[in-house]
Amino acid sequence: MKNLSLLGSTGSIGQSTLSLCESYPDRFRPIALAAGSNVEVAFAQCERWRPELISMATEELADELTKRLVGAGIGGVDVVYGTAGTVRAATLAGADFVVSAIVGVAGLEATYAAVLSGKTVGLANKECLVAAGDLILAAAREHNVDLLPIDSEHNAIHQCLRGGTAAEVKQIWLTASGGPFRNTPMEEFERITPAQALKHPTWVMGQRITIDSATMLNKGLEIIEACRLFNLPPERVKVTVHPQSTIHSLVEYIDGSILAQISVTDMRLPILYALSWPERIAVEGKTPLTFDLGALSQLDFQQPDMARFPCLRLAYEAAGASQNHCIALNASDEIAVEAFLGGTLSFNGIARTIERVLALTPSGSPASIREVLAVDAQSRDLARQVVASTL
Numbered sequence: 522m523k524n525l526s527l528l529g530s531t532g533s534i535g536q537s538t539l540s541l542c543e544s545y546p547d548r549f550r551p552i553a554l555a556a557g558s559n560v561e562v563a564f565a566q567c568e569r570w571r572p573e574l575i576s577m578a579t580e581e582l583a584d585e586l587t588k589r590l591v592g593a594g595i596g597g598v599d600v601v602y603g604t605a606g607t608v609r610a611a612t613l614a615g616a617d618f619v620v621s622a623i624v625g626v627a628g629l630e631a632t633y634a635a636v637l638s639g640k641t642v643g644l645a646n647k648e649c650l651v652a653a654g655d656l657i658l659a660a661a662r663e664h665n666v667d668l669l670p671i672d673s674e675h676n677a678i679h680q681c682l683r684g685g686t687a688a689e690v691k692q693i694w695l696t697a698s699g700g701p702f703r704n705t706p707m708e709e710f711e712r713i714t715p716a717q718a719l720k721h722p723t724w725v726m727g728q729r730i731t732i733d734s735a736t737m738l739n740k741g742l743e744i745i746e747a748c749r750l751f752n753l754p755p756e757r758v759k760v761t762v763h764p765q766s767t768i769h770s771l772v773e774y775i776d777g778s779i780l781a782q783i784s785v786t787d788m789r790l791p792i793l794y795a796l797s798w799p800e801r802i803a804v805e806g807k808t809p810l811t812f813d814l815g816a817l818s819q820l821d822f823q824q825p826d827m828a829r830f831p832c833l834r835l836a837y838e839a840a841g842a843s844q845n846h847c848i849a850l851n852a853s854d855e856i857a858v859e860a861f862l863g864g865t866l867s868f869n870g871i872a873r874t875i876e877r878v879l880a881l882t883p884s885g886s887p888a889s890i891r892e893v894l895a896v897d898a899q900s901r902d903l904a905r906q907v908v909a910s911t912l
């Protein structure tokens with residue numbers, strides 16, 4: 522039995538993870554949850570799973586949840602809140618495995634704390650690797666911690682890397698669906714609405730990552746995530762647009778062999794791989810995760826169009842510039858996406874905001890998580906100013 526701490530339990534990855542706990546009750550049990558701000562769902566999760574501890578985003582939300590639990594006669598759940606609460610969830614003594622699935626840099630401190638306390642970590646939260654990948658990887662080496670990627674592309678690469686040694690890898694290929702605007706005329710981009718951008722062709726995910734997929738900044742973050750996880754320079758991390766999202770990524774070896782990972786477009790598969798690693802668990806009869814090879818008719822690959830998707834170019838530039846630029850890339854995007862969803866920034870304004878913030882960011886390499894968070898906060902302020910100046 523693996524006891525899980527699930528950070529971001531009310532989100533898309535969080536709920537997929539809990540669905541696996543339902544399917545495999547004798548293998549995985551959530552004992553700590555960090556649930557953010559959805560009290561309704563947090564309450565239902567406490568009712569179902571009776572975790573030892575649950576963290577809410579704020580004290581008010583924690584009080585509200587406590588009242589609901591008392592009213593329903595549910596005891597034994599320690600309700601905590603804020604970053605300190607998330608850190609407690611991530612480091613709970615009885616937890617063996619931490620699923621890091623809070624969205625954004627909000628998940629950084631807890632993920633880092635989980636590594637420091639020696640927990641195995643399944644990483645969905647790519648933003649923490651973009652902002653502080655070097656620090657997290659160094660801590661993982663020092664504490665002998667396994668970091669298992671849940672992001673589907675990196676999970677695919679992790680699987681394909683079982684086929685050779687690091688010295689035998691020529692480069693890796695991240696696949697990208699191209700998002701909903703792969704074929705939209707560029708003159709229409711300025712008028713793209715949040716409702717249009719929130720319709721992803723192949724994946725159902727949280728709001729921010731869905732918008733990031735539409736701008737392809739998500740692939741940009743994934744390039745940096747891959748550089749950190751697999752210790753590769755950006756020029757050895759390539760992107761290919763593969764609209765079917767059937768191949769989740771590929772590893773090209775020096776002998777010319779390319780290994781690809783194919784599976785259904787369902788995040789439960791990479792989550793299950795991470796949770797059960799180094800084993801593989803049979804899914805037949807449990808979850809419909811088997812892939813029908815007979816139904817596969819076509820696999821297309823295209824070069825990504827950097828003019829159409831400037832966020833991809835900006836991510837390569839940030840990766841080649843400095844760690845401060847990677848932090849600024851993510852932070853400015855978090856602000857820009859929020860403004861786009863709130864109707865105060867155009868779709869093209871997202872890339873323009875990031876480009877402006879990157880241009881104003883001095884090179885640097887923070888030596889601690891505290892320094893990372895300081896650069897993150899400065900970048901957010903800058904991004905807010907840039908957004909306000911375009912109103």
Ligand code: NAD
Nearest residue numbers: 529530531532533534556557623624627645646647726727
């Ligand atoms: P989501 O928006 O559905 O869920 C986010 C979760 O984070 C929620 O539980 C929310 O309550 C919590 N949260 C947000 N701010 C918080 C805060 N300040 N404190 C505590 N909790 C907070 O997002 P998602 O789609 O599940 O994505 C989660 C992470 O996984 C992201 O980093 C995303 O890039 C990554 N990811 C998601 C998918 C996917 O298919 N959804 C695929 C690959 C990677």
Ligand code: MG
Nearest residue numbers: 672673674743
């Ligand atoms: Mg991905």
